[in-house]
Amino acid sequence: MSPYTIESTAGPLILSAALRRAAREHGRHWHWSYCYQCATCSAGCPVASVRPEFSPRRLLRAAALGVEGVLSDPALWLCAGCHACVERCPQGVDVADALAWLRQQARAAGKLHPAYRRQAEAVARHGRLYPVDDFENENRADLGLPPLATDLPGARRAAALGEHP
């Protein structure tokens, strides 16, 4: 059960005016307020079909109301980014982008999923997700593939932008 639904809330439901304001402000970019809760997004969501606790419809409404628990809901990280909902929303809400914005708010609250931190760290270290060394380039040469750069200082620096020291 999601931590922000009324049924599951043991204590008081905490509403955050700041979250509500921010959702309204940023929601303009993806027509958030046009959502009339038809649940086309949730019904067609591949992740929801195997993880019913992931409901884009519910996440969007909870955030629009400013329900603070939404930012610590682990379901927030279950979006696979397939964009099926974006294509199907009859109101033109960019559901995927709205959820990405919510994950950014969660990140700002120190709740980034560790899998994403690890990925970002790898790119900041190598400029790409996987390091390339001379051994790798020998294997590529054996296949007839051109060598890759073993260091990408520009990409490393770009990937480190905003990184915590």
Next chain:
Amino acid sequence: MSGRLAWFLGCTVPARAPGYELAARRVAAALDLDLVDLPAAGCCGYPVKEDRPDAALLLAARNLALAASAGTDLVTLCSACLGTLARAAQQLESDPGLMTAVNKRLQSEGLVFEPGPRVVHLARLLYERLGAAGITARVTRPLTGATVAVHYGCHYLRPSRLYGHGEPVEAPVSLTRLVEATGAVAVGYSEPGLCCGGGLLGVDEEAAYALAARKLGAMRAAAAGAVVLICPFCAIMYGANQKKIERATGESFGLPVLYYPQLLGLALGMTPAELGLDHNPVRAEAWLARIGWREGNRHAV
């Protein structure tokens, strides 16, 4: 649009799908598509976007700037790279303030983002430049008897607003036509638009495998002999993880997974070894034998 083309390999293709890169390069050369390499190209930004979107945008922008300075469009093999780079280009082009801020940061590398370079997936490029008829005209060894399940994946098609490809996302045709141009039959199967689950792998492995298992099951039920796809993440789910999924679900799929350029290369008369098929995690020998491919008769029909 410049007309000149550069490969954008990304991270995952060279590291985990060398056969895809090899086949793509060979097929492009055989079809007289001239592509250059951009040695300084790095990560597209996709793996960084959840942690730090600004860094992800900067990574994408520097790749686009490299293309701009080389006067090329970017041809991707990975659909996540496609989506990330196309999205960044759109964001930068529609927001002059953002473009200025990004260019200030790119200065240290002597790079400038300028509107222009188009980001296109290799499959889209083949469909636009040659089309199914153009491919068929070059086929020397039609893959008669091959029955395959075509998997488009998500970011080749969606979000459609970003790409303007004009094909219906719920019933796409481009990759199917390209596959049929080789002489193979593309079988219909249930839930063709279902996501591979790759984007979920790091967060919820079990859910990711459940999605992949459903798709592999649908393909098997449609009597597909192999899967044909165009994204290394989808291939990791259906190919590299197929054994794990079989163990987790108790089902048996045994479906070889081919990248489209590998399928096309076979139809152009290239050998499985030339197309790096031996680098694919699910062995394809039995399938190749079933479709009548034999060493020595590469030009036989």
